[in-house]
Amino acid sequence: xxxxxxxxxxxxxxxxxxxxxxxxxxxxxxxxxxxxxxxxxxxxxxxxxxxxxxxxxxxxxxxxxxxxxxxxxxxxxxxxxxxxxxxxxxxxxxxxxxxxxxxxxxxxxxxxxxxxxxxxxxxxxxxxxxxxxxxxxxxxxxxxxxxxxxxxxxxxxxxxxxxxxxxxxxxxxxxxxxxxxxxxxxxxxxxxxxxxxxxxxxxxxxxxxxxxxxxxxxxxxxxxxxxxxxxxxxxxxxxxxxxxxxxxxxxxxxxxxxxxxxxxxxxxxxxxxxxxxxxxxxxxxxxxxx
Amino acid sequence: xxxxxxxxxxxxxxxxxxxxxxxxxxxxxxxxxxxxxxxxxxxxxxxxxxxxxxxxxxxxxxxxxxxxxxxxxxxxxxxxxxxxxxxxxxxxxxxxxxxxxxxxxxxxxxxxxxxxxxxxxxxxxxxxxxxxxxxxxxxxxxxxxxxxxxxxxxxxxxx
Numbered sequence: 184x185x186x187x188x189x190x191x192x193x194x195x196x197x198x199x200x201x202x203x204x205x206x207x208x209x210x211x212x213x214x215x216x217x218x219x220x221x222x223x224x225x226x227x228x229x230x231x232x233x234x235x236x237x238x239x240x241x242x243x244x245x246x247x248x249x250x251x252x253x254x255x256x257x258x259x260x261x262x263x264x265x266x267x268x269x270x271x272x273x274x275x276x277x278x279x280x281x282x283x284x285x286x287x288x289x290x291x292x293x294x295x296x297x298x299x300x301x302x303x304x305x306x307x308x309x310x311x312x313x314x315x316x317x318x319x320x321x322x323x324x325x326x327x328x329x330x331x332x333x334x335x336x337x338x339x340x341x342x343x344x345x346x347x348x349x350x351x352x353x354x355x356x357x358x359x360x361x362x363x364x365x366x367x368x369x370x371x372x373x374x375x376x377x378x379x380x381x382x383x384x385x386x387x388x389x390x391x392x393x394x395x396x397x398x399x400x401x402x403x404x405x406x407x408x409x410x411x412x413x414x415x416x417x418x419x420x421x422x423x424x425x426x427x428x429x430x431x432x433x434x435x436x437x438x439x440x441x442x443x444x445x446x447x448x449x450x451x452x453x454x455x456x457x458x459x460x461x462x463x464x465x466x467x468x469x470x471x472x473x
Numbered sequence: 474x475x476x477x478x479x480x481x482x483x484x485x486x487x488x489x490x491x492x493x494x495x496x497x498x499x500x501x502x503x504x505x506x507x508x509x510x511x512x513x514x515x516x517x518x519x520x521x522x523x524x525x526x527x528x529x530x531x532x533x534x535x536x537x538x539x540x541x542x543x544x545x546x547x548x549x550x551x552x553x554x555x556x557x558x559x560x561x562x563x564x565x566x567x568x569x570x571x572x573x574x575x576x577x578x579x580x581x582x583x584x585x586x587x588x589x590x591x592x593x594x595x596x597x598x599x600x601x602x603x604x605x606x607x608x609x610x611x612x613x614x615x616x617x618x619x620x621x622x623x624x625x626x627x628x629x630x631x632x
Contacts, residue, residue, distance in 0.1 A: 190490040193474065193537045219515070219533060231535045233492045239537065265527065269588075284595075289581075289603045291515050293527040294534070 191233045195242045199358060200337055203326050205238050206356035212236040214358060216261060216299030219291060246298070246360060256364045260298025260321075265289060267297060276364055277372025277392050282313050285376045298359045301347060312414050313374055313390045315344045316404035319364045325357040345414070368394050371471045375463055379455050385410050387456045389463040393471050400427050400471065407460055409452060417446040430472035439464055476540040480505075481549020491537035496520040498536045499546060507547035507576035518604035521577040522546050528584040528603055547576035550583055558628060559583060562621025568613045574606035582618050590626040592618070 194212065196202040206212060213234040221233065240246055246261035249270060256276065258267060267275070268283045286292060286300075286309050300310060301321060320341045327338045341363070353359060372392040379387060386409070393403035402425055407415040420442040427435060440461045447457040477486040480503055487502050499505040499522070508531060509519035515530040522531045523545035524538075550556050559582050563570070570578055581603040585592055592600070601614050 190474065191492055193491045195540070218535065218538070229494065229497060230490065231492045231494060231533070233535065237491075237537075241538070242541075263527075284599070287515070288518070289584075289599045290518060290521060290528040290530050293524075293529050 191235050191237055193237045193239055195239050197242050197244075199243060199245060199324055199360060202238050202240060202243065202358060203324065203337055203356070206326065209236050209238070210356070212238045214302075215239045215241070216296040216302070217263065217294040219287075219295045219299070220303050240298075240358070246358075251366070254366055256366055258297055258362045258364070260301075260359045260361055261296050264292040264295050264297065264300070268292065276317050276366075277369040278313055278374040278390055279310075279317075279372075281372075282310055282374040282390065285309060285374065297362055301344070301362065302353055302359050309376065309386075309388065311344060312388050312406040312408040313392075314362070314364065315414050316390065316392060316406045316416065317364050317369070318367075319344060319362055321347055321359050322361045322363060323353065323357050324360050325354060370395055373463075373467050373470075377459060379453075379459075387452075387459065389460060391464070391467045393467075395429065395471055398429050398472070400424055400429055400468075403468075403471075405464060405467070407447060407450070407452070407456075409456060412450050412452075415446060415450045415452075417442055420446070424468075429468070431468055436465055436468065439468065474537060476537060478539045478541060479543045481545055489536045491535055493536040494532060495522070495534040495536050495539055496531040498539075499531060499544070505546040505548055509573055509577075511573070516605060517574075518577045518581070519573055519606075521580045521604065523550075523580055523584055523587075526584060526587045528581050545580070545583075547579060550579060554628075555583065555586065555625060558586070558624040559621045562619075562624050563614075563617035565620045566613050566617035568609050568617040571606065571608035574604050574608060577604045578606075578614070582621055585618065586622060586625045590622055590629060592622055597622075 194205050196205055215237045240261050243261065246259045248259045249262055250257050251274060264283050264286055268280060272280045283292065286295065320343050322339060322341050324337050324339050327336045347353065369392040373390065375389045377387045379385060388408040391403065391405040394401045404421055420439065443461045443464045444457060447460045474491045475486060475488050477484065485503065489498055496508050496510045500508050508522065510532055511517045511519045515533045518530065520530055520532040521528050524542050559579050581600050585596060585600040589596065597615055597618050600618055601611060
């Protein structure tokens with residue numbers, strides 16, 4: 184027998200403003216995107232453990248659109264990972280299709296949304312490192328506060344991913360509306376997700392993108408991520424290699440090894456991940472040469 | 474909470490706690506016995522349904538998410554014309570699926586064929602990975618999906 188009195192209340196706003204206004208009457212309501220992380224943690228119980236009050240964002244069409252301009256690719260926060268992947272490799276930034284394909288299986292990607300993925304406070308969110316090196320920012324909407332009282336005046340702000348991860352990130356009642364990725368000519372990119380242990384509990388992510396013109400590495404970026412560190416990035420290394428002719432000399436690759444070693448060791452990575460980082464950075468720069 | 478949605482082409486309505494698992498709800502209220510609840514973690518795929526033509530795990534789907542959606546389960550798919558493409562395709566590839574994964578495998582293949590009848594190798598592999606069961610070889614399953622796609626394309630061309 185199921186006790187209906189303990190069932191959560193669910194609201195289905197059709198616009199972002201409606202969703203924001205609902206937070207005035209339901210201050211403890213939680214925004215519901217794909218819900219995969221909440222539902223997965225319920226275990227064998229008959230009912231899925233949900234917050235007492237939910238605002239489902241699934242009916243808001245504005246949040247489920249993508250558009251591309253000369254400068255940016257804008258992805259609505261409620262677009263599922265599967266729908267983003269179906270935009271196509273040619274229209275997505277380098278390495279993003281591989282990163283999307285590495286998350287769960289297709290049924291899971293059909294439910295999981297990009298906004299939910301980023302709003303989730305888990306450090307191991309798979310796409311963060313890549314979106315960070317692509318200079319992605321998130322746009323949020325909230326009701327403006329004045330003298331301690333909220334007025335129903337929706338405001339917008341943009342946040343970098345690093346700010347989203349800190350305490351300055353999403354506030355209560357704030358909706359992540361879109362993810363904006365600048366369109367730049369990255370013409371080579373890789374994304375690797377490695378599980379060092381057989382139990383697949385810990386993961387390590389290596390991702391890098393590069394712009395190569397006429398055999399010259401014009402610009403490149405690399406980021407590492409593991410369960411202890413959201414994003415590790417060495418800007419000194421990125422600057423040092425910009426403008427180098429490809430393929431690189433052994434001396435230059437040894438220099439890359441040294442810098443990757445010191446960066447990953449400084450971040451507290453274990454011997455296996457440090458070695459993997461060096462090998463993947465070398466492989467990236469070798470394969471980037473074509 | 475009263476929700477209405479389309480189930481296997483029919484409009485239906487039911488009173489359900491919003492946090493009830495869709496897999497239990499569809500099995501108990503609508504006799505969708507092809508749905509299985511094995512891993513509870515969106516891992517095995519035995520609870521697969523088509524929601525607006527996308528394959529999703531009904532074990533992690535709260536019932537309120539079904540609202541206004543178009544849901545297909547094996548019970549509806551098996552009486553559709555397209556089902557024979559999948560049966561014949563898998564038969565030609567000599568795939569012998571077990572009772573636990575066969576409905577989910579057919580739904581995952583149907584989801585792919587509704588998207589495209591000329592799937593890429595990556596799309597075929599992704600579709601095969603939607604269901605995890607060791608009853609048949611991956612190579613044969615991939616072959617079964619390819620053959621099903623060819624049969625579907627031929628049938629659509631003949632119209």
